[in-house]
Amino acid sequence: MSILTAEEKDLISKAVEKAESGTGAEIATAVIRESDDYGFNEMLFALIGGFIVFNLAVLFGSSIEGALSRLFWGFNPAILPYLDGLAGIVSGALFYAIAQLPAVDRLIVSRRKMDAAVQKRALLHFIESGVCNTIDRTGILIFISMLEKKAVILADHGINEKVEPGTWDSIVHDLTEAISGGHLASGIVSSVENCGNILSRHITRRKDDKDELDNRPMEPS
Secondary structure, three states: OOOOOHHHHHHHHHHHHHHHOOOOOEEEEEEEOOOOOOHHHHHHHHHHHHHHHHHHHHHOHHHHHHHHHHHOOOOOHHHHHHHHHHHHHHHHHHHHHHOOOHHHHHHHOOHHHHHHHHHHHHHHHHHHOOHHHOOOOOEEEEEEEOOOOEEEEEEOHHHHOOOOHHHHHHHHHHHHHHHHOOOHHHHHHHHHHHHHHHHHOOOOOOOOOOOOOOOOOEOOO
């Protein structure tokens, strides 16, 4: 299922086209659901949860045995250790299922690890999508990762030699705020417009300028 609707993609595409009309830079946008599956953290969360439940079952074994003896005629206490193990396994599976929720991932994965994952995934897309391969090395990527609620702007060498990298910080901040507020498409449009305004002052448009990158937002897998 697409993150952006067809109408939102058209809106962003038009914003990119307009922004590029005043500069020689190439603006690309990309939105991804998550930059990492964080499988290790989710499995660790499940193991710890199952371990805690198992130990609680052992700790309160006598109370559990008494309750089961009252509920079931002829209950055999010998099977209690097996029930404790089953409780640990089932609860571990439940904790793992819960860990699939984005909100839970944001709780069990450190901000530092998420930031690094988004930066790595953005760099990979920067290369794979050809943003780093424009004629004058003037490509710029606006990359959003939804699970982490984080945005990254990466500019190629032709831009970085004329524009300080810190120039994009305020745009990233505003885009992140828009994402957190549920305004993804409008946030991207605004960031494209702001980047275009800055780029128009530093990157001159060639007479034979061609549109080298797709203006529509990409949704890499």
